[in-house]
Amino acid sequence: MPANKKYLTHSVSQRFAKITAGFIGGYMVAVTFHMALAFWVDHVNVLMTLRYAGFLLWAVLFLLAFLARNGWKIWGIYLLATLLFSVLIYVGKMYNPIV
Template sequence: MPANPKYLTQSKGQRFLKITAAILGGYFVSVTFHLALASWFNRVNVLITMAFTGFILWVALMVVAFLAKSGWKIWGIYLLLTLFFCGIIYLGQTNNPITK
């Protein structure tokens, strides 16, 4: 049974924004989240676990992007989350430097 057209996004711009937010934005949030965890916890364990949980989180963020009303809004949320996790990565690397 096909989707009801009244629920589909009519604007090509909004469709493009949602697709790019789902693919790129979801990936950025997923990777920075796991790198933020790796900067505070055991890096090896987190990065090995990222092979599985990173994909699951990325798919969940893709679904969220298509559920959003506005492509601009979901891009803004994903960029803010990415910047937030980048800040946590920075703090984790300054407070827990790698000793070799």
């Protein structure tokens, strides 16, 4: 049975944006989230948790990218989230320079 035509209407650029946003953007968000968390909580435990919870978070963000209507909008959201977590990393380094 062929695929329903309403699901095949996305352009090539939208497919590319969704795939790269899910794969690269989701990874960036997952890693920066755990790194920011490591500056505010015990960093050894957080980095060990990153092995499993990081993969789960990345997988969820990967799937969410395909649920969005616009791939470029999800790229923007993922870049803003990465920027926010990067700022938290910077602030965490200022207040806890030992880590």
